[in-house]
Amino acid sequence: xxxxxxxxxxxxxxxxxxxxxxxxxxxxxxxxxxxxxxxxxxxxxxxxxxxxxxxxxxxxxxxxxxxxxxxxxxxxxxxxxxxxxxxxxxxxxxxxxxxxxxxxxxxxxxxxxxxxxxxxxxx
Amino acid sequence: xxxxxxxxxxxxxxxxxxxxxxxxxxxxxxxxxxxxxxxxxxxxxxxxxxxxxxxxxxxxxxxxxxxxxxxxxxxxxxxxxxxxxxxxxxxxxxxxxxxxxxxxxxxxxxxxxxxxxxxxxxx
Numbered sequence: 001x002x003x004x005x006x007x008x009x010x011x012x013x014x015x016x017x018x019x020x021x022x023x024x025x026x027x028x029x030x031x032x033x034x035x036x037x038x039x040x041x042x043x044x045x046x047x048x049x050x051x052x053x054x055x056x057x058x059x060x061x062x063x064x065x066x067x068x069x070x071x072x073x074x075x076x077x078x079x080x081x082x083x084x085x086x087x088x089x090x091x092x093x094x095x096x097x098x099x100x101x102x103x104x105x106x107x108x109x110x111x112x113x114x115x116x117x118x119x120x121x122x123x
Numbered sequence: 124x125x126x127x128x129x130x131x132x133x134x135x136x137x138x139x140x141x142x143x144x145x146x147x148x149x150x151x152x153x154x155x156x157x158x159x160x161x162x163x164x165x166x167x168x169x170x171x172x173x174x175x176x177x178x179x180x181x182x183x184x185x186x187x188x189x190x191x192x193x194x195x196x197x198x199x200x201x202x203x204x205x206x207x208x209x210x211x212x213x214x215x216x217x218x219x220x221x222x223x224x225x226x227x228x229x230x231x232x233x234x235x236x237x238x239x240x241x242x243x244x245x246x
Contacts, residue, residue: 035215035235036235036237036238066196066198066219066221068191068192068193068196068197068198069191070191073189073191074191075189075191075198075199075200075217076198077198077219077231077233092158092233093233094198094217094218094219094231094233095217096189096200096217098189108200108217110200110215110216110217110233110234110235111233111235112158112159112233112234112235112236113235113237114159114236114237115159
């Protein structure tokens with residue numbers, strides 16, 4: 001799989017709420033950095049961060065507007081949509097992924113924290 | 124010039140504080156979107172937004188950590204450094220550029236607004 005294929009597959013697993021399949025595609029030392037919030041490491045760190053969040057969603061639909069990649073680095077511009085409590089929450093993000101040996105070693109998402117907090121609170 | 128070359132040249136002009144040379148590389152209808160703040164359009168919109176800011180800087184140094192591109196879309200992860208009032212201000216951003224006929228038609232930067240405000244106020 002190309003680096004872009006790894007990222008596409010990873011995001012598809014997340015949107016299917018299959019966290020096991022998703023974290024199988026990250027390295028043991030993977031850094032997952034939500035830039036304005038902070039970073040966690042490894043499959044367990046990602047599972048602990050995303051598990052409760054994804055568990056609280058009835059659907060996820062992450063729309064990729066643009067994606068460019070080389071053999072190692074993938075960047076995309078997305079609108080991450082989450083259905084929670086009967087309504088859809090949307091967040092515009094730009095993501096960076098670095099792929100090593102077919103697995104994601106770095107995932108860094110850039111977004112505006114107040115925009116996310118406002119969306120979560122029904123803003 | 125490739126799309127990546129156009130963006131590299133554009134950013135080099137900005138860092139040299141040569142706004143005339145920079146805006147010569149954007150389309151007449153260029154959209155410049157600082158996502159958490161808002162968007163402006165065209166060379167004049169960019170000039171009015173960036174002119175006072177760049178004029179208040181004694182140096183600019185925008186470090187590109189990662190950049191990927193195809194023939195039209197360029198994305199990069201940067202630390203934009205500005206020297207103002209004798210100190211350096213840093214902001215981590217992810218940028219998207221769409222190039223059309225050798226000029227930038229869309230420039231969208233993703234970052235956390237409170238992080239920027241805190242950096243500007245000396246935090």
